[in-house]
Amino acid sequence: MNPNGVNPLAVWWILLALGAAWTVVWGWVLLHAGPGCSYEATAPTVRRLRRILFVVFLVTFGAVFAASLRAYPYFRFRSRSLGSPVATVQVQASQWSWDLSKTAVPMGVPVEFAVTSQDVNHGLAIYAPDGRLLTQVQAMPGYTNRLVYRFAAPGTYTLRCLEYCGVFHHIMVATLTVQ
Amino acid sequence: MAAVLLTGWEWHPVLVAALAVTGVGYVAIWRRGTAPSRAALLAWQGGLFAIAVATCSGVDPLSDARLSAHMVQHELLTFLAAPLLVAGMRPVTLALLPRLGFPLARWGHALTRPRTAWMVAAAVLWGWHWPPAYDYALAHPAVHDVEHVTLLMAYTLYWSPFTPFGHAVAALRTDAARTLYLATGGAQSGLLGAVLAFAGTPVYRHYAAAPTGGEVALADQQLGGMIMLLSGAVVFALAGAVTMRDE
Amino acid sequence: MDPNAPTLNATNGPVLRAAIVYLVAGLGTVAVMGLLGVLMRLDHGGVLMVSPDWFYRIMTLHGAGMIPGLLFASFGGLAAVVSTEARLSSRALWVGLVLYLTGMMLVVFAVVPGRFAAGWTVLDPLPYEGKTWTLSAGVVAYAGYLFTALAIVVVCASLLRATTTACGGARRALAWDVLFHPRRPSPDAAHPPVLIATVVSIVGLLMVVVGLAYLVPLFLEAAGAVRHVDALYSKNAVLLFGHTMANLSVYVSAGVVYGTLPRYAHRPWKTTWPVALAWNSIILLIFFPWSHHLYEDFVQPLGLQILGNLGSFAGGFPSFIVTIVGALALVYGAGLEWSPATILMLLGIWGWAFGGVGALLDAIVPVNQVMHNTMWVPAHFHTYNMVGVAAFAWAYLYHLTSELSGARHRWMGRWAAWLYGIGAVGTVLFFFLEGAHSVPRRYAIHDAAWQGYARAAIPFVALMVVALAWLGGEVLARLGRAWRRTHVGPV
Numbered sequence: 001m002n003p004n005g006v007n008p009l010a011v012w013w014i015l016l017a018l019g020a021a022w023t024v025v026w027g028w029v030l031l032h033a034g035p036g037c038s039y040e041a042t043a044p045t046v047r048r049l050r051r052i053l054f055v056v057f058l059v060t061f062g063a064v065f066a067a068s069l070r071a072y073p074y075f076r077f078r079s080r081s082l083g084s085p086v087a088t089v090q091v092q093a094s095q096w097s098w099d100l101s102k103t104a105v106p107m108g109v110p111v112e113f114a115v116t117s118q119d120v121n122h123g124l125a126i127y128a129p130d131g132r133l134l135t136q137v138q139a140m141p142g143y144t145n146r147l148v149y150r151f152a153a154p155g156t157y158t159l160r161c162l163e164y165c166g167v168f169h170h171i172m173v174a175t176l177t178v179q
Numbered sequence: 180m181a182a183v184l185l186t187g188w189e190w191h192p193v194l195v196a197a198l199a200v201t202g203v204g205y206v207a208i209w210r211r212g213t214a215p216s217r218a219a220l221l222a223w224q225g226g227l228f229a230i231a232v233a234t235c236s237g238v239d240p241l242s243d244a245r246l247s248a249h250m251v252q253h254e255l256l257t258f259l260a261a262p263l264l265v266a267g268m269r270p271v272t273l274a275l276l277p278r279l280g281f282p283l284a285r286w287g288h289a290l291t292r293p294r295t296a297w298m299v300a301a302a303v304l305w306g307w308h309w310p311p312a313y314d315y316a317l318a319h320p321a322v323h324d325v326e327h328v329t330l331l332m333a334y335t336l337y338w339s340p341f342t343p344f345g346h347a348v349a350a351l352r353t354d355a356a357r358t359l360y361l362a363t364g365g366a367q368s369g370l371l372g373a374v375l376a377f378a379g380t381p382v383y384r385h386y387a388a389a390p391t392g393g394e395v396a397l398a399d400q401q402l403g404g405m406i407m408l409l410s411g412a413v414v415f416a417l418a419g420a421v422t423m424r425d426e
Numbered sequence: 427m428d429p430n431a432p433t434l435n436a437t438n439g440p441v442l443r444a445a446i447v448y449l450v451a452g453l454g455t456v457a458v459m460g461l462l463g464v465l466m467r468l469d470h471g472g473v474l475m476v477s478p479d480w481f482y483r484i485m486t487l488h489g490a491g492m493i494p495g496l497l498f499a500s501f502g503g504l505a506a507v508v509s510t511e512a513r514l515s516s517r518a519l520w521v522g523l524v525l526y527l528t529g530m531m532l533v534v535f536a537v538v539p540g541r542f543a544a545g546w547t548v549l550d551p552l553p554y555e556g557k558t559w560t561l562s563a564g565v566v567a568y569a570g571y572l573f574t575a576l577a578i579v580v581v582c583a584s585l586l587r588a589t590t591t592a593c594g595g596a597r598r599a600l601a602w603d604v605l606f607h608p609r610r611p612s613p614d615a616a617h618p619p620v621l622i623a624t625v626v627s628i629v630g631l632l633m634v635v636v637g638l639a640y641l642v643p644l645f646l647e648a649a650g651a652v653r654h655v656d657a658l659y660s661k662n663a664v665l666l667f668g669h670t671m672a673n674l675s676v677y678v679s680a681g682v683v684y685g686t687l688p689r690y691a692h693r694p695w696k697t698t699w700p701v702a703l704a705w706n707s708i709i710l711l712i713f714f715p716w717s718h719h720l721y722e723d724f725v726q727p728l729g730l731q732i733l734g735n736l737g738s739f740a741g742g743f744p745s746f747i748v749t750i751v752g753a754l755a756l757v758y759g760a761g762l763e764w765s766p767a768t769i770l771m772l773l774g775i776w777g778w779a780f781g782g783v784g785a786l787l788d789a790i791v792p793v794n795q796v797m798h799n800t801m802w803v804p805a806h807f808h809t810y811n812m813v814g815v816a817a818f819a820w821a822y823l824y825h826l827t828s829e830l831s832g833a834r835h836r837w838m839g840r841w842a843a844w845l846y847g848i849g850a851v852g853t854v855l856f857f858f859l860e861g862a863h864s865v866p867r868r869y870a871i872h873d874a875a876w877q878g879y880a881r882a883a884i885p886f887v888a889l890m891v892v893a894l895a896w897l898g899g900e901v902l903a904r905l906g907r908a909w910r911r912t913h914v915g916p917v
Contacts, residue, residue, distance in 0.1 A: 008796050011787050012862035018783045026776050029754045036759030039693045046755045050700060053747045061739040064790060068735070071792035074724050095557060120552045121657065123722065123799055125866070131875065133796050133864035138723045140657045141551065145724040162799040162866055164545050167478050167558045170869035354440075354520040355447060362527045373535035376562055405562050408535065409569060412528050416573060419524030425517040426440035 005134050006071070073135065078110070078148035085112035085148050089176075093122035093139035096168035098159055104177040107154050113147040115139045123163030126176065129155040136162055151178040187237030194234055198227050205271060212270040223267025229260035234327065243317065246375075246386050246396070247403035253330060254407065257368075258414045261334035265342055293351055293360055296336045301367045303333035308371055310383055317385040337364060341422050354423050365415035369408055376404025429688035431510060432916060433829055438509035439912040440516035442830070445509070446909065447523060448502025449823040455495035455530070456816060457898065460891070462488045467853075467887055470872045470880035479558055481870035482543035489546025490533045490567075493672055494574050496815045498526055500678035501581050503822040504626070507619045507685035508585065512592035518584035525577035532570030536563045545868065547668055550644055550660035565648050568641055575637045582630035589616070589624045599624040601702040608699040615697045618705075622681030625705045629674055629712055637667040658725060665719040673712055673741075676778065676810055679818035680749055683771050686825055687753060690768045691760040695752065704744030711740050721794045731791065738789035742782060750779050765835050766897060767828070769843035770821035777813025777850070781806050784858060799868070801879075802861025805854050812850040812890070820846075820897060827901050830908035839900055846893035852886030 070081065079085065086109040090101035094117065105111045115124050115137050122139040126149065134157075137147040151157070161172035205223050209215050232238070233255035242249035276284055289295065306312060307326050316326040340351045340360070351357045374382075378400065381387035386396040434442060462484045468474040469481055476484070501522075505514055536542035540563030544553040548571065553564035586599075593599040593616050601621045603612045616624070640663035646652040688695045695701075714737025717730040753775045762768060784806035788797050797803070828835060860879045865872065872880065 006792050006796050008800075008802075008862045008864060011793055011797065011802075012858060015784055015787060015858060019780050022779050022783070023776070026754070026772075026779075029758050030772060032759060033757045033762035034759075035761030039756075039760070042755055042758060046751065050747050050751060053751070054743070057739075057743060057747070061736075061742075065735060065739070068790050068792050071795075073722075073792065073795045074728065074731075095555075120555050121549055121661070125799070127864065131864060133800060135795060136722055136798060140661075140723060140725070142654075142657050143723075143725045147724065160866060164482075164549075164868040165552060166556055167482060167543065167870075169482075170478065170866075170871050354516065355443060358447070358520055358524055358527070361524055362531075365528065366531060369531055369535060373539045373566075376566070377539040377541070377560070401560070401562055405565070408532070408566060412532055412569065412573065416525055416528045416576075419528075420521050423517045423520040423524075425515055426443075 008133065073137075073147070075112075075146045075148060082110040082148060082150045085110045088112045088114060091115040091124055091139065092118055093124065093161065093165075093172075094118040095120065095166050096161070096172040098124075098161075098172065098174040100159075100174060100176070103175070104179060105151065107151045107178045110148050110150045113137065113149070114144050115147060116144045117141045120165050121163045122161050122165050122172070125160045125162035127158040127160060128153075129157065138163055154178050182237075187240065188235050189239070190235055195231070198231055202227050205267075208274045209270045212274055215270060219267045219269055221267070222263045223271075226260045226263030226267060229255050229263060230331070233260065244389060245403075246383065246400050247406060250403040250406050253327075254410055256327060256331045257334035258410060261331060262338045262414075262418070264335055265338040268339075269342065291336060291339045293340045293356065296340055297360065297364055300333045300337035300364065303329055304367055304371065313383050314385045317383075338418075341418070354426060357422055358419065361415050361419050365411055368411040372404045372407030372409075372411055374404065376401050376408055378404070429692055429694050433506060433510060433826060434912060434916055435510060436915055437513065438506075439915055441509040441514045441519065442506055442826070442912045443909065444516045444519035444523070445502040445506035446823075446826065446905070446912075448505070448519065449499050449819065449826070450905070451523065451527070452495045452497070452499025452502060453816075453819055453823060453898075455491045456499065456819075457894065459488045459491035459495065460894070462491075464887055464891065467880050467883060469870065470877065471884055472872065472874070472877040473881065473884070475871070478870035479541070479543065482545070482868075483537050483541065485868065486543050486545050487534065487537045490537075490570075491530065492811065493546060493668075493675070494526065494530065496811060496819060497671065497675040497678065498523075498577070498581075499819040499823070500675050500682060500815060501585075503682035503819055503826075504619065504623055504678050504685075505581075505585065506822070506826060507682055508589065508623045511617060511620055512588040512623075514588045515584050518580055522577045522580040522584070525573050525580060529570045529573030529575075529577060532566050532573060536567035536570060540566060542567050547664065549664055550640075550655055550657070554644075554648065561648060565645070568644055568648075571637070572641055575634045575641075578630050579634050582627035582634075585623045586627035586631070589620050589627070593620065593624075596624070600706055601697050602706075604697055604699055605702040605706055612697075615702075617685075618695050618697050618701055619681050619685035621697055621702065621705050622677065622684060625709055626674060626678045626681065628709055629670065629677075632713070633667060633670045633674065636663060636670070640664045640667055658723065661720060661723060662716070662726075662730075666713070666716040669716045669719060670712055672807065672810075673715075675815045676745075677708060677712070679774075679815045679822075680778075682822045683753065683774070683818050684749075686767065686822055687756055687771055689825075690763040690765060691756050692763070693756055693760055695756055700748045701752070704748035708744055711737065711744065714738075715741055715789070718789045718794070721791050722798050735789055735791055738786060742786060745782065746779060750775055764840060765825075765828075766839040766843040766900075767821040767825040769840060770817045770824070770846070773843070773847040773850075774814050774817035774821070776847075777809050777817065781809030781814060781854075784809060796864070797861055799866060800861040801857050801865045801867050804867050805857030805861050808857060809854045812854065813847065817846075817850075820894075823901055824897060827904040827908040830911045831904035832907070832911075833900075833904050835900075839897065842893045842896040845889055846897070849886045849889030849891075849893060853883050853890060856880070856883035856886070 087105055089105060091113050092099040117139040119141060123136060124139055125136040126134050128134050135149045137145045155178055157176045157178055159174040159176055161169055202224055209220055233252050238248050238252050242252045316323045351360055381393055381396045381400055387393050389396060465484060469476050505519060541559040542563040544556055548567060553567060554561050589599045590596050599616055601616045604615045640660060643652055643655045647655055684695050714733055717734030718738050720726045721731055788794055788802055788806060856879050865876045
C-alpha cells in the first residue's frame with residue numbers, strides 16, 4: 001500500500017474480483033440445491049471447510065492489517081514515512097466555508113494541514129485535479145487534527161467538505177494551488 | 180411552572196361547589212357499591228383535583244398572557260383529569276346505569292364507540308385551536324369556560340373506551356385496536372403541538388397583540404407547542420404501557 | 427427444532443398477530459422510505475431536482491425510518507419464530523410497538539414541520555446547530571430516538587425473559603451446555619433461533635445504555651444544565667450506538683433465517699459447537715468495530731482505531747464461517763423447495779457476504795482514507811440492508827402470511843424475488859462505482875460528471891420497486907386470511 005494514498009479504483013476491482021468468486025461459489029451451491037445427499041454426509045466436509053476458512057481468514061486479515069500499518073494516515077506515521085512537514089496550512093471549517101491560512105502549497109514535500117471547526121463537524125477532503133479523492137481528515141469543534149500529505153503533481157486541487165454539516169454542505173468548496 | 184401551579188390560587192365558587200358535590204357524591208355511591216376499589220376512588224378524586232389545579236391555581240390567570248401556560252392548563256384537563264376520571268368511573272357507571280334506563284345506555288354506547296369518541300375528541304381539539312375560535316374564547320370568559328368544559332368532556336370520551344363499563348360503554352377489545360386508537364389519537368395532539376412548536380409566526384392574535392410583543396409571543400408559542408408535543412408523547416406512550424393486555 | 431412443525435400452535439396466536447404488525451409496520455416504513463430513496467437517486471441523477479433543504483430532510487427521514495423499521499420488522503419475525511418454542515408476552519410486544527410508533531412520529535414531526543435535517547446519525551453538535559431548523563426540532567428528534575430506544579428495551583427484555591424461562595436459565599438459553607461441553611451430546615440444547623434471540627436481546631439492552639449515554643448529556647445541554655458536550659465523546663457514543671443498532675438488525679434477521687430456511691430445506695439447523703461459539707462471541711464482537719467510523723478523526727486514540735480495524739475483521743468470522751457457510755451447507759443437496767421466501771433468503775446470504783467484502787475493504791485504515799464518506803459507505807450498508815436484512819424480513823413476512831393463509835405461491839412471486847435481487851444488486855453496484863470514483867456521500871446536488879452513475883442505477887431501482895410492489899401485493903392479499911387464522915388456532 002502506497003503511503004501517500006490507495007487507489008480507489010484498485011479497491012473496486014478487488015471488490016469485483018472477490019465478489020465474482022463468491023458469486024460463483026454461491027451459485028454453484030444453489031445449482032446443487034436439488035436432492036443429492038444427506039445432511040450427515042456433508043458434515044465432515046463442512047467441518048474441514050470451516051477450519052480451513054478460519055486459518056485463511058486469520059492469516060489474510062493479519063497480513064492485511066500488518067501491511068496497512070505502514071500506510072496509516074496519522075501524523076506520527078506520515079511524518080515518519082514522508083518526513084516532517086515543511087509548510088503548514090491552518091484550516092478552519094465553519095458552516096459553510098473554509099478559512100485557509102494559505103491557498104498555495106509546494107509540491108513534492110510534506111505539507112501539514114492543521115484542521116479544526118468553529119461549529120459542527122466538517123470533513124476536509126482534498127481532491128486531485130482529475131477528480132480523485134487523495135486524502136481526508138475530519139474537522140472537529142474543540143480539536144485540531146493534523147493531516148500530513150505530499151503532493152506529487154502541480155495543479156489546482158479542490159477541497160470539499162466530506163462530513164455532512166447542514167443545508168449548504170455540498171457547496172462548501174475551496175481550491176488549493178500546488179506549485 | 181411548578182411555582183405557578185402551587186401558588187396564586189383563586190377559588191371560583193360555582194366551580195368549587197360543583198367539584199365538591201361531585202366528589203362527595205362519588206364517595207357515597209362508591210361506599211354502596213360492590214367491591215369498592217381504592218384505586219378507583221383515588222383516581223376519581225385525583226381527576227377532580229387536577230381540574231381544580233387547572234382552573235383555580237396560578238396557571239389560570241397566566242394563561243391569559245401566555246400560550247404555554249394556557250397549554251399546560253388544557254393538558255391538565257385532557258391528559259390528566261380526563262384519564263383519571265375515566266379510571267375512577269367504574270363504580271359510578273355500574274351504580275347509575277341500571278337506573279338510567281335503556282335509551283340513555285344505548286346513547287352512551289354509541290357515543291363511546293372508539294370511532295365516535297376519537298372523532299369527537301379530534302373535532303373538539305382542532306375546532307377550539309382554530310385561530311378565530313381560540314382568540315374568541317380568550318376574549319369572552321363565558322365561552323372560555325365552555326371551551327374548558329367541552330375539552331374535558333371530549334377527552335373523557337376519548338379515554339373511556341379503554342375501560343369497559345358493561346354494555347353501556349363500548350370498549351377497545353384487542354391490543355391491535357388499542358394501538359391504532361392511541362397512535363391515531365396521539366398523532367392529532369402531536370401534529371397540533373408540532374405545528375405550534377415550529378410555526379414561524381404567532382398563530383393566535385390574542386398573544387401576538389400582547390404588550391410584550393410578537394417575538395416573546397413566538398418564543399412562548401414554540402414552548403407551548405413543545406410542551407404539547409412532548410407531554411403528549413409521554414402520555415400516549417404511558418397509556419399504551421398500562422392498557423395493553425395479554426390476549 | 428422440527429422443520430415441519432407449523433408456526434401457529436395453540437398458544438402463540440396473539441404473539442403472531444403482534445409479529446405480523448411489527449413486520450408490516452416495519453416493512454411498510456421501509457417501503458415509504460424506499461420511495462424517498464428513489465427520489466434521492468433521481469435528484470443525484472439530475473433527473474428530478476429537489477431543493478437542498480428538502481433533500482437533506484428526506485435524507486434524514488430515509489435513514490431514521492429505515493434503520494428502526496428494519497430492526498423492528500426483524501424483531502417481529504424473530505418473535506414469531508421463537509414463539510413456537512417459548513412463551514412470549516404479546517402485551518410486551520404491543521407496548522414496544524406503541525413506543526416505536528411514538529418515536530417515529532416525533533422524528534417525522536421534527537423533520538416535516540420542524541425542518542430538522544441533521545441526518546439519521548444525528549451527530550452532535552449538528553442537531554442543535556443546523557441553522558435551518560431550531561434547537562427545539564433537534565430536541566424533538568432526540569426525543570424520538572429516546573422513545574425508539576425504550577421500545578428496544580421492552581422488546582429485548584421480553585424476548586430475553588421468554589428464552590431464559592423456556593430454556594430453564596440463561597446458561598441453557600446461551601447454549602453454554604454445547605459451548606463448554608462440545609463432546610457431550612446435548613439433545614435439548616437451545617435451538618439456534620432461541621440462542622440468537624437471547625444474544626440479540628442482551629446486545630440490544632447494552633446498546634441502549636450506550637444510547638442513553640449519548641442522549642442524556644444532550645438533553646441536559648438543551649435544558650441549559652450542561653454548557654457543552656465534548657465532540658469526540660459524542661461522536662464515539664453515537665457511532666457505538668448507531669453502528670451496533672444497524673449491525674444488530676443483520677443478526678436479528680439472521681435469527682429469522684435460522685428458523686425458516688430449514689422448513690424449505692427440510693433439514694434441521696442444529697446448535698452445533700460452531701453455532702454456539704459464533705453467537706456467544708457476537709455479544710462481544712458486535713461492540714468492537716465502531717471506531718472504524720472514526721478513522722478520520724485523527725485525535726481518536728490509536729488503540730481504538732486499531733480495535734476498530736481488528737474488530738471489523740473479527741466480525742467476519744462468525745458471520746461468514748458459521749452462518750453463511752452454514753446456510754449454504756443446509757441447502758446443498760437438500761432438495762430445496764424453491765419459493766419467493768427461499769430466493770429472498772438466499773439473496774440475503776449473498777448480499778451479506780458481498781456487503782461484507784465492501785465493508786471489510788473500507789475497514790482497512792489506508793483504504794478508508796480515500797473511501798470514507800464517499801458513496802462507498804452507503805454502498806456497503808445498502809447491500810447489507812437491501813440484499814440482507816430487508817430480504818430476510820420480506821422473506822419471513824411472505825412465508826408467514828403464506829403459511830397462515832394456506833396460499834400457494836405462483837411462478838410470478840419467484841420471478842419477482844429474483845428481479846428484486848437483480849434490481850438491488852444493480853443499485854448497490856452503482857453506489858460502489860460512485861464511491862470508487864470519489865463521489866461524496868450526502869450531497870444534495872451531484873456534479874454533472876457524477877450524475878451518470880445515479881442515472882444508470884435508476885432502472886435497477888425501478889426494478890426493485892416493481893418487484894416489491896408485486897411481493898407486497900401478494901402479502902397484502904393474504905394478510906386478512908392470515909390474521910383471522912391466528913384467532914382460529916391450529917386445526
